[in-house]
Amino acid sequence: MQAPDDLRAALNGLLDGLPPTRAAQAVDRLIAAYRGATPTDAPILRDASDVAAYAAYRMPATYAAFRSALAEFQARAGAWAPATHLDVGGGTGAATWAVADAWRQDAHASTVLDWSEAALTLGRELAAGADSAAVRDAEWRRAPLGGAVRLPESDLVTVSYVLGELDAAARVSVVAEAARAALGAVVIVEPGTPDGYARVIAARDQLLGAGYTVLAPCPHDLACPMEGTDWCHFAARVNRSSLHRQIKGGSLPYEDEKFSYVAAARFPAEPAAGRVVRHPQIRKGQVLLDLCTRDDGLSRGIITKKRHGDLYRAARDADWGDTWPPPAES
Numbered sequence: 511m512q513a514p515d516d517l518r519a520a521l522n523g524l525l526d527g528l529p530p531t532r533a534a535q536a537v538d539r540l541i542a543a544y545r546g547a548t549p550t551d552a553p554i555l556r557d558a559s560d561v562a563a564y565a566a567y568r569m570p571a572t573y574a575a576f577r578s579a580l581a582e583f584q585a586r587a588g589a590w591a592p593a594t595h596l597d598v599g600g601g602t603g604a605a606t607w608a609v610a611d612a613w614r615q616d617a618h619a620s621t622v623l624d625w626s627e628a629a630l631t632l633g634r635e636l637a638a639g640a641d642s643a644a645v646r647d648a649e650w651r652r653a654p655l656g657g658a659v660r661l662p663e664s665d666l667v668t669v670s671y672v673l674g675e676l677d678a679a680a681r682v683s684v685v686a687e688a689a690r691a692a693l694g695a696v697v698i699v700e701p702g703t704p705d706g707y708a709r710v711i712a713a714r715d716q717l718l719g720a721g722y723t724v725l726a727p728c729p730h731d732l733a734c735p736m737e738g739t740d741w742c743h744f745a746a747r748v749n750r751s752s753l754h755r756q757i758k759g760g761s762l763p764y765e766d767e768k769f770s771y772v773a774a775a776r777f778p779a780e781p782a783a784g785r786v787v788r789h790p791q792i793r794k795g796q797v798l799l800d801l802c803t804r805d806d807g808l809s810r811g812i813i814t815k816k817r818h819g820d821l822y823r824a825a826r827d828a829d830w831g832d833t834w835p836p837p838a839e840s
C-alpha cells in the first residue's frame with residue numbers, strides 16, 4: 511500500500527531546495543502543533559512550509575492507512591464503485607489519491623473540502639502531476655467543518671485523520687452529515703491509538719444508527735468486543751523517505767503506520783466471517799490467530815499443519831488485518 515510512483519515523485523520534490531535542517535525544523539514545528547491542544551480555532555496547516563512538511567512527512571502514511579482500509583472495504587463491496595467522492599477534511603488529498611488507486615477506471619469525480627487554503631493549494635499542485643484523471647480533475651474547495659456544516663451528497667464520503675482535530679460536538683455533526691450525504695458508503699480512518707479507536711467506535715455507532723452496515727473491519731454490527739485496555743487497530747507498512755530517517759533516526763527502511771477504521775455501506779453487502787486482529791503467531795507446525803468473529807466475538811484459532819492442510823498454509827500467509835477464513839473459504 512505504498513503511495514504510487516507519481517505521488518511519491520511529487521512528494522520527493524517538495525522539500526527540494528530546502529536545506530535538510532530547515533525541512534526537519536518544519537516537521538518538528540508541525541509535530542509540536544499536533545501534540546498541542548486540538549481542536550484549534552484556526553488551521554494547524556497555516557502556510558506553505560507547514561503544508562509541505564505535512565505532505566512530505568505524513569501524507570505517505572495517511573495514504574497507506576487509507577488505501578489499506580479501502581482494500582478491505584472493496585473486498586466486501588463487490589462491484590460497487592463510486593461515481594462521486596467527497597473527501598472531508600481532505601487536506602493535501604491523501605484519501606483522494608487512495609480512492610483513485612482503488613477504483614482505477616477514473617470514472618468518479620472527487621471533491622476535497624478543507625478549511626486550510628494552504629493545504630488545498632498544495633493538494634491541487636500535487637494533483638496536477640497525477641497519472642489518474644480523477645486526481646487531476648478533483649475539485650478543491652475551502653470549507654470549515656462544524657455544527658452547521660452541510661455536505662454535498664456523494665456516493666462515497668471519506669474522512670481521513672480528521673475527527674481528532676474536531677471538538678466532540680463538531681465530530682458528532684460531521685459524522686452525522688457524512689452519514690446523511692453519502693449515497694453509498696462512508697470510510698473513516700483515525701490514528702491507531704486508544705483515542706483514535708474511541709472516535710472510530712463512536713462514529714461506527716452513529717453510522718449503525720443511521721442504518722448503515724459495517725463492512726470492515728468488523729465481521730458484525732454488534733458492540734465491539736474489545737474492552738479494557740485493548741483497542742482495535744491495524745498497521746500499514748510505509749517506506750521511510752530520507753526525510754523520515756533524518757528526523758526519526760534509526761536505520762529501518764520502513765515504519766508501520768497504526769490506524770483504526772470503519773467502512774460502512776448503505777447497499778446490501780456482507781462483512782467477512784472473521785478478521786485477524788493481531789500479528790499471527792507462527793509456531794512449529796501451528797499458527798495462532800487472534801480473531802474477531804461474527805459468531806464468537808474475540809477468539810483464538812489454532813491452525814495446525816497436521817489437522818488443517820491447505821488452511822494451515824493459508825494461515826502461514828495470513829496477516830494482521832486480513833479476513834479469516836481466507837476469501838475462497840468464507
Ligand SMILES: C[S@@+](CC[C@H](N)C(=O)[O-])C[C@H]1O[C@@H](n2cnc3c(N)ncnc32)[C@H](O)[C@@H]1O
Nearest residue numbers: 572599600601604624625626654655670671675
Ligand atoms: C491530519 S490532517 C489529514 C489530512 C488528510 N485527510 C490526510 O489524510 O492526510 C487533518 C485535516 O483536517 C483539516 N481540518 C481540521 N479541522 C478542520 C475544520 N474545523 N474544518 C475544516 N477542515 C479541518 C485540516 O486542515 C487538515 O487538512
